[in-house]
Amino acid sequence: MAEPRVPGGRGATLDLPCGESVKTHAFDMGMREYDCHCGDSHAVVLDVxxxxxxxxxxxxxxxxxxxxxxxxxxxxxxxxxxxxxxxEFPEEVASKDVAEDPDLGYAMVWVTDFDSRRLHEVVVELIVELMEHAVSHADDEDAMSRFEADMLNFDVSEFVEQYRRERDFTGPHDRPA
Structure with missing residues (x-):
């Protein structure tokens, strides 16, 4: 029997930035990276x-x-x-709202053209930019100077490497994924 193609349902597919298409049921809550038929690994992020x-x-x-x-x-x-x-990267990220599919356990999925490590670096870089923007609106020149000085010594790649090595995903702030 043919499966109905209901938006967000079992027939939902996600068109990846690499040009491949994949059914949303290929992604589970524990997945952080998808090994694609194109030969690359793509970062997978779920709203949960x-x-x-x-x-x-x-x-x-x-x-x-x-x-x-x-x-x-x-x-x-x-x-x-x-x-x-x-x-920041509209052509490198595909997303899908799958809230209508109760079998998935998540409502949103994002798949990037880059792997999970590169996505991690991108996220850290963007959060630093967000923080810099917030500090610049504080009307506190000393705070801005301290922040800029601290950022001169901050190595995103090193932070990501250390964080990925030491991160305990079983801590009290983490939910099952």
């Missing part, structure tokens, strides 16, 4: 993944306190992080 996948929870708390979200997604989280990534 905690933002602490990318940065420490204390920084997530700071972002939640300072970033005003004017949407239905509530406090600053993974949906907002991926929105910023999509804004």
């Amino acid at each position: 993944h905690p933002p602490s996948r990318f940065v420490p929870e204390f920084l997530v708390d700071v972002l939640r306190e300072t970033v005003d979200t004017a949407d239905d997604h509530g406090e600053f989280g993974t949906v907002h992080i991926m929105g910023v990534v999509m804004e």
Whole structure:
């Protein structure tokens, strides 16, 4: 019997930035990377993944306190992080709203043209830019000078390497994924 192609349903497909198409059921909540038929690995992010996948929870708390979200997604989280990534790299990110498919366990999926490590670096770079923008609006020249000095010593690649090596995804702030 043919499967109905209901938007967001079992027949839903996602057209990846590389040109391949994949059924959304190929992605599960534990997946962080998809080995594509094109030969590349693509980062996979789901709305249920905690933002602490990318940065420490204390920084997530700071972002939640300072970033005003004017949407239905509530406090600053993974949906907002991926929105910023999509804004910066619109051709390199494919997304799909699959909220209508109760079998999946997630409502949004994003797949990038780059692998999970490169996505991690991109997210950290964009969060640093967001923080710099916030500090620049503080009307505190000393704070801005300190932030700029600290950023001169901040190596995104080294941070990502260390964070990915040391991150404990079983901590109290993580949800099952």
